[in-house]
Amino acid sequence: MLMKMTGDNNITEVARRTRRRRTGAAAKKPTVADIARAAGVSTATVSRALNKPDAVSAKLRNKVARKVRELGYVPSGAARALASNRSFTIGTVIPTLNNAIFAASVDAFEETLSRHGYTLLVTVSNYDRPHEIEQVRRLLERGVDGLMLIGLDHPEEVWQMIERSACPAVAIWGHNDKPRVPCIGFDNAAAAEHAVDHLVELGHRRIGMVAGLSFGNDRARARRAGVERALAKHGLPVVPALFTEKAYSHDYGRDGLTELLSHGAPPTAIMCGNDVLAMGVMFEARDRGIAIPDDLSVVGFDNLPITSQLRPALTTIEVPSVPIGMASANAIVAYLTDGSPIQSKSFPAPFVMRATTQSVR
Amino acid sequence: MLMKMTGDNNITEVARRTRRRRTGAAAKKPTVADIARAAGVSTATVSRALNKPDAVSAKLRNKVARKVRELGYVPSGAARALASNRSFTIGTVIPTLNNAIFAASVDAFEETLSRHGYTLLVTVSNYDRPHEIEQVRRLLERGVDGLMLIGLDHPEEVWQMIERSACPAVAIWGHNDKPRVPCIGFDNAAAAEHAVDHLVELGHRRIGMVAGLSFGNDRARARRAGVERALAKHGLPVVPALFTEKAYSHDYGRDGLTELLSHGAPPTAIMCGNDVLAMGVMFEARDRGIAIPDDLSVVGFDNLPITSQLRPALTTIEVPSVPIGMASANAIVAYLTDGSPIQSKSFPAPFVMRATTQSVR
């Protein structure tokens, strides 16, 4: 028996050494086994001392803690994830980081997650659907404990992968009665509708829109739909030539204004799909000598910090990006912690009246 | 022998079932073993078919691929990482996502990484040093294959952890002769110095600065140092009252101008630590009726997209954020792929002359 053990140990040792050479690591990093040996306890005790301290006597707990420090032990996340089936990692795929509003949400999301010991895995889709599918697949492969998606508009494959993997997910930013996953956001359409109500109240009758690109973007679509709904509600015509969709940049906003202006009966007010487009409209108007709000009323969407500094200050809609980010993180953590189901939730998106809107002359 | 095997199998089966109940998974997800069984090959062949396709005959490769599809097999990243000691994951800790310039770099970094099959793990430090240490520790625990840090100013613990873990790292954004890790960025000081040269050429003698917060921020410090160096070079005094440091917001920029203006001999030109502060200065000047550039010249730093749309358009310094992001990603991937060492690199940061600077009256 003793001999057998010795033999086994030798074999093990040889294997270890081989492995070591293979991976090329010079000084092997310590493992639970090393800590256990050094502290004179079992690996189970080490694991418990680290993960559920009160299941271990104070004496051993301290001894383990000391050895951990002495040897500079760093647990292996991969091994832990494999053994426990939990990675303490949440994944997200966003269209781009390069957008202040998403960034604010993701920032808040990450911070909340981090406070609960989770790490955020960020991937970017660049508004490319196949790429998005790929990114979700990778996140799932990586064994994320949860997933956060922006908006409700995602390829069917994405939903299927999420369902098959039984990975808790939350979609932010949107608002929908029957989302494929719980949805924490706000009612884009209602917010846009409300802004148009305001314009109509001011006497505007020819209202145009420079919307964001709606393909694969339910927020942009909802905002546009809200505008059209409001117009219909007030018995105003939806003139196709007064609606245009543009990508996200000041210059495209400028183009948008140029386009609407080319119509025989140009609008007296323009609702924009986001603040960047709205600013573009303002810049173009300024360069053309069109006075805002005297000649043209403009409303943005997002309430970027800079909009309050412009002159005239932009009337816009506040997007609750930080609350959304925090709420989503909390919802996922709660689900992971005690199984409380993730509830859809809608935050208010207040209308921020400033100086770019005025009664029609 | 046969009986023994049967016995073993039973034990295994019982264990499996127990485990299954423990993890609570309803329908077990398929593993390599399932694919191997279904395809009538060994697990090794499955692994090879998936990871190094040309080591396997076309026939088996296809059979495996088919079964993978049929069973909806998704490899486990954790198991793969544990067994291969590679996670195909790169970590980064940035001060905040909520900053267009970082976002642009991270975006480019992620995209490049993704193209090479790596996933980006983003964490945020919120400019908090202990928190940064914690985040680096977590990334290392997660077994990232590489690390990207912003700037050169990091707690000693961070450097030590990186060194101990032997994890390849790159610091971006800065520029230094003897960095602790390779550094891909640009020379902030030289860029700022160059801008001041320009101001001096225009005849400015009283030049102030609204700098970014320099604590724990080598970029802000370098920019300030560059300004002071330029002043000294031209034999101009560095008047402490004409230098102020402010956090990152338009309002702080406004405060900065207010502060410099309260000096008996206010500056005729102000160099700003970044564009947001510069815009704040411009907004405050506008509200005070100070004409830019007639009464005051202003220079920003970063070249945010909006700066070209302002009137007057902001003179600023272009930061090569996208090249930096791409180069860092490529450097790390190259190191991981064929061991080519990561080289420090400095990109040019061109001076963008626009309309906020003018000869002193």
Added chain:
DNA sequence: TATTAGTATGTAAGCGCTTACATCGCAAGG
């Protein structure tokens, strides 16, 4: 004092992969 609960440890079986090494064929060379 014998018995019963706990409570604190230890033992060892996996988690799902990768990969060193052993085998097995088969084609080419002697």
Added chain:
DNA sequence: CCTTGCGATGTAAGCGCTTACATACTAATA
């Protein structure tokens, strides 16, 4: 026809953890 060699597969040993279960104690109860 028998080696030799090499590419294609299989075998099985880990990777570093977690955790169900067994065991050893201790203290309280009968």
